[in-house]
Amino acid sequence: MFRGRSLPYHLNFISIFCILFFLSTFTYAQSTIIKGKVTDAKTGEPIAGVSISLLNTKIGSTTNENGFYSIVTSSSSIQLQFSFLGYKTVTKKATPGTIQTINVKMVSDAQMLTETEVRASKKLPYKNKDNPAVALIKKVIENKPINQPKNYESIEYEKYEKLVFSLSDLPQKVLDKKLLSPMKFLFENKDTLKIKGKTIYPMYMEEKISDNFYSKKLKKTKTVIKAKQQVDISKYVDQNGVSVYMNRMYADIDIYANNIFIVTNQFLSPIADNAQDSYKFFITDTIKTVEGDLVELSFTPRVKGNMMFEGNLYVTLDGRYAIKKVEMNLNKDVNLNWVRSLAINLTYSQDSLCHYYLSSSHVLSDFGFLKNKGIGVVGERTISFKDYVIDHPREDSYYNVDTVVIAANSTSQSENYWKENRIDSLSPTESKVYYNMDTLQTVPRFKSMVRITNFLITGYHSFGKFEMGPASTFFSFNELEGSRFKFGGRTLPAFNRTWYFEGYGAYGLKDEKWKYSTSVAYSLNHKSIYKFLNNYLKVGIESTAIIPGQALELSQSDGFLLSFKRGEDNKWLYTSAYKFNYVREFNNHFSYDFGFRRTEQSPALDLHYLVINDGVQTEVENLTTTDLSLRLRWAPHEQMIEGKSYRTQIPNKFPILSAKFTVGIKDFFGGDYNYQSLSGSITKRFYLSQVGYTDIALESRWVFGQVPFPLLNLVPANQTYIYSQRSFNLMNFMEFVTDHSVNVYLDHTFNGYLLNKVPLLKKLKLREFISAKMAFGALRSENDPSLHPELYQFPVNPNGIPYTYALNNTPYVELGAGIGNIFKLFRVDFIKRLTYLDNPDVASFGIRAAYIFDF
Known part of the structure; x- marks a missing residue:
């Protein structure tokens, strides 16, 4: 969708030698490359799925959706046969040892159509077998270890990053409102060229220049930030937090990794191991450059709606099958909130020793509440690299200090410094962003709007x-x-x-x-x-x-919505x-x-602390x-x-x-009382590529010493109607007590993996959740009030039936399944309690809701 820059043409004598060496070593030195397009002779329309075979060989191909094909062979005698159901077979000769274009017009065979009653699409089933595009992508995957930069012994480079966010699609009636009149200067700074058919207004920008180091031996990185500047919004929001979250949304893209993180979600790389089982590949073109020949390899997901890309890879024919360029977009059916479109362009260069490295990265995204219209936000991250030094490792001690070093003058570099050291220059609209936003913050009306917005959100x-x-x-x-x-x-x-x-x-x-x-x-x-x-x-x-035993992970346990509870609240x-x-x-x-x-x-x-001494019951105040x-x-x-006054963790894959x-x-x-307690917890998110991710939490607490039940472990319960991940949603407050316990919480998010395959439901962009929660534990005899009446007795209701019980050999278990992304914001879970159903006033089934903002 959004085209990247042309391929770089940095070449010297040694790189020419390397290319010639590989060309002389492999059969591509004498290869014949044939490409072309197959169309209907009468209508001129392209024909997809035409079978193309090289006679007297096992080599073959098929045309893609647009009728294009490409074949590479080293055979000395070449005859191509084009066949498709409903058309007369065509045979063409090709000249060996050259790159040539052979376009074919196929004539309809009316008799054959009648006999076979062909009324449907002209496409043939896509197959991996005998597919040259699949053979090529397998070569790319096979050669990942020698081409992936992270497999070099060491890497050093300078990196320039630019992140820009802009408003888009602002209706004229909005721009003409008196409310915005003091901010008119913002909307005079507009860009109509970056995205075809859109007018964008840059509002936020940050830049960074850094030196970066990597050691394969130590598996360590180090970053030295030499310069950094950004639009200053620290008076109103968390400046660093905004920067961290935005950079996480636009994380560095490694096409050689199996999975790629985009806007907090995981997408399958088109060159992931066994990518041929998840993507369809087509050879669509061959390109001659001064650096060598490339094959354009198009790809698209086999299952639309999965977290995958579509686009083009440009593969070298120098025997290394390296990626030279990537142009890809999110497939339009992917279940991703707020994202209208997202395009990625990566360019790789080669050094004098034939090492391939990333020379530029460009990500352009369009966000909006409505899919194809309405006001939106355009985000753009551009990264440029230079001064690569490969396989010249530094001393191990260099990595023993901080992994991120910020130069003392990094935020005070002069404008001349930035002009001299930016690898990419700013556009005319980008160059005005810093000044415009500084000016905006002096406008009283803007200050009032920010305060109101901040109050509504926080x-x-x-x-x-x-x-x-x-x-x-x-x-x-x-x-x-x-x-x-x-x-x-x-x-x-x-x-x-x-x-x-x-x-x-x-x-x-x-x-x-x-x-x-x-x-x-x-x-x-x-x-x-x-x-x-x-x-x-x-x-x-x-x-x-x-409330004893209420341990919600919510920021405030006395909020208005949490006032609504099921069952007894006494x-x-x-x-x-x-x-x-x-x-x-x-x-x-x-x-x-x-x-x-x-x-x-x-x-x-109704809660009382009662002890029994010498048969006499006494209440402890x-x-x-x-x-x-x-x-x-x-x-x-x-x-x-x-x-300014809070901290929120951003989930990642680390425990x-x-x-x-x-x-x-x-x-x-x-x-x-004298007592001791030891508790611990482990939480971790496991990313499972196309199947979503699983959040797992383990908690344990052991109490040593004889103490009354309020000092033991009250298993965390939730009697509100708000779904809680780290408590038991169908357990009553104070229902279970232990002196040693282990709680297990599992929550899996499918990200629409299942519902995206249901024809009607996939349009709703819903997401599926499953959960399992278990509490294991027991109560030692020394802390059992039925054996030691001098301890506080477990609470009972007016009929003498206990409210509180000790867990025994049977764990408490509840399972759940939910539907999320309702109106892009809400999640509803259906929960089933499986054990201890004979306890009084328990619910075996419940429905809970939660608010979730996510991409």
Whole structure:
């Protein structure tokens, strides 16, 4: 769709020698290359699927959808036979040892048509067997180890990156609105040439120049960023987070890899191992260049709608079968949100020692809510490379320091520096982006629009140095508090880069009690505590009300939508705590969190802490614990979106491991019990190419010592109607307790792999999910209140039936299947509970919903 630059023509004496050497070594030195087009003699229309055979040999081919064919042979006597059902067979002679074009016009055979009653398409079934295009792609795949740059011993190069985002398809009636009149200068800077039929208005740009190093032996990379500049929007959004997410959407493309990441999804490469089983290939042209002959190899998915590409590969005929150029697009039926089109162009060059390397990469995408019309966003990432040094490895010690080094003056380079060092120049519209966006941020109306938009998206309203929110928690309701009103806020780095304050106040109309939380953090490195490389001390105090066993991974557990719950909502705790934490992060994404916490909890509503001593039942009004903890976490290659006052992880293929050790100390600040607990978790996403990806999480916790059930493991439950990945959606709060447990969470996303093959449903672009969750665990006899009545008894309802049970040898299991991408935003899961169905007030089946924004 979007054509790339012409092939580079860098050639010297040694490269000519290499090419001549390969040509003399292989049979291509005397090859005959024949190409052409087959058409209907009467209508002139191309005929697809014509069988072309080289007489007296096993060589053959077929025409593609546009009637083109190509054959390569070293035979000394060449006669081509063209045959197709319903047409008279044609035989043509070719001249050996040359490149030639033979176009064929086939005449219809009316008698044959009548006899065979051919009324359908003229296409023949596509076959891999005896298909020269398939034979060629197999050669390309076979030679990947010698052509893939990552297989060289070492690589060094300079890299220039440019990322531009533009608005597109703005109707004139929108541009004429008075609301936009103060920003008119933005829309005078337009580009009508980049995409045919579209007018685009550049709004955001970032550039980077870096030196890059790779060692195959160490399997390590190193990047030295020499210069970087970008449109400054840090006053309104997370500048670094936007950059990280955008660059993840436009990750570097390695055509030699089996799978390629595009806008957070995985696509099958056209030269992946066994690509011939997933793609159809056609030889469509041969091209002569000063660097040697190329074969144009077209490809298209066998199954439309799969996460695959379509386009052209240009393959060298120098015996290495290297990729010289790639032009490909997403196939139009792919199940990808917001993306109208996406084109990729890659160009490879060759050095004096015949090493092939990527010399330029260009990705152009068009995003929009509606598929083919309406306002959209055009994203473009251009990468250029120069000064390659291959197979001259550096000392191992060079890679022992930071993998990313940022020069001290990288963000303060002069305009002259950029003009002299850009490998590609800026277009006239791009050259105005920095100035226009700086000017825009002085427009009061723009500032107001950004504040309103930010509030609607994040729920926080900024007052410059302080922000209030989140709005979703301003009002909620529950059985204990009735209507609950809550207001909170926190300071921003603009207030102070060393001290950070946060707090809220809440009041329940039913229980007529105030709840509150306040904390202060001191940054030891004088950087934001919401940015990577944390190093801070934090103290806090709180008094609130919670549901035991509610462990949702949602950012706020007291939001309005979470007020709607199924079943009983009558077991609560009032808690008061003061706490201290010291948090430290390191460059390798290892971190630790040392904590101290004193908590006092009192049961409320139908929850009671009852003990039996000498046959007499007594109610305990409160439970006090004092504990010290150490939490360790390692998240290699972790990427985050870091806002002014939040951090959100971007999922990738690398695992996240954490462990926490806690010691409860009796009589220390009033603690009632001695105990120890050890917990750990592992989470990882497994990408499965065309079949989607699987998120797996394992959690385990062991409690040592004799303690009452509130200090044991309450298996995380969810009684809301919002789907939760890291809790059990059909389990009741406080339903199960253990002192040693393992929880397993599996959630697989098919990305439309199945539904895309259903004729009517595929138009809806729906996506399929399956899930499985299991809780394994048990309760040692020393913590069983039925054997030790001096421990808190498990809660019972008014009829004396227990609410809480110990897991036994049977795990708790629930399975789910869901449909997602409803209106591109919503997911609905149908969940079945398989075990412990005899427990009171349980649901064996449920429907849950969730909001998901994804491509």
